[in-house]
Amino acid sequence: MYLILQGSFENLQKVRKAGVKCPLLCKEFVVDKWQIYYARAMGADAVLLIAAVLTDLDIKYFLRICKELGLTALIEVHDEREMERVLAINGVQLIGINNRSLETFIVDTSNTKTLLEKHGDAIREKGILVVGESGLFNPDDVAYVQNAGVSAVLVGESLVKQADPGRAIAGLFGKELVH
Numbered sequence: 224m225y226l227i228l229q230g231s232f233e234n235l236q237k238v239r240k241a242g243v244k245c246p247l248l249c250k251e252f253v254v255d256k257w258q259i260y261y262a263r264a265m266g267a268d269a270v271l272l273i274a275a276v277l278t279d280l281d282i283k284y285f286l287r288i289c290k291e292l293g294l295t296a297l298i299e300v301h302d303e304r305e306m307e308r309v310l311a312i313n314g315v316q317l318i319g320i321n322n323r324s325l326e327t328f329i330v331d332t333s334n335t336k337t338l339l340e341k342h343g344d345a346i347r348e349k350g351i352l353v354v355g356e357s358g359l360f361n362p363d364d365v366a367y368v369q370n371a372g373v374s375a376v377l378v379g380e381s382l383v384k385q386a387d388p389g390r391a392i393a394g395l396f397g398k399e400l401v402h
């Protein structure tokens with residue numbers, strides 16, 4: 224399980240210094256290569272690359288940097304067009320389907336299902352893992368995106384608003400997760 228750190232590179236370092244051992248995903252709007260080097264220096268294991276704010280050339284270049292640094296790149300898409308762009312890029316291992324529109328902030332989990340119905344075969348052929356992102360609050364939501372074909376989930380609100388992370392995670396999945 225990755226811990227997702229959002230909003231501040233320095234938080235990555237704080238969390239590492241506090242002794243957190245699990246992998247860390249730097250969830251930022253990465254638009255320049257220095258942010259990837261900085262994320263690595265601060266202790267990240269993975270970075271989010273948002274297709275909506277990057278050109279194809281940027282994504283290819285940033286993927287190369289991630290590979291050199293030993294970082295995993297989670298490439299985030301929101302719609303059909305972004306999915307097609309990302310699937311045409313070699314070396315993508317992890318795609319996140321965000322159910323929240325960056326323009327309207329409206330969340331619709333059927334986005335994951337729609338995109339996987341259309342592109343699931345191509346994704347499987349390439350051996351790409353899919354992460355279902357946003358709007359997941361309970362075991363039914365998780366089951367819905369899992370049945371659509373995702374192998375992992377990216378969750379914010381439903382966990383961070385609860386006092387006990389262990390119980391929050393157990394509540395989200397409907398069972399205790401052993402790690």
Ligand SMILES: O=C(O)c1ccccc1NCC(=O)[C@H](O)[C@H](O)COP(=O)(O)O
Nearest residue numbers: 229323356357358359377378379380381
């Ligand atoms: O990431 C941002 O900076 C951001 C800016 C404006 C609106 C939303 C933004 N992020 C939302 C998140 O990162 C969510 O926490 C993440 O997508 C998970 O979704 P949820 O589980 O619904 O909180």
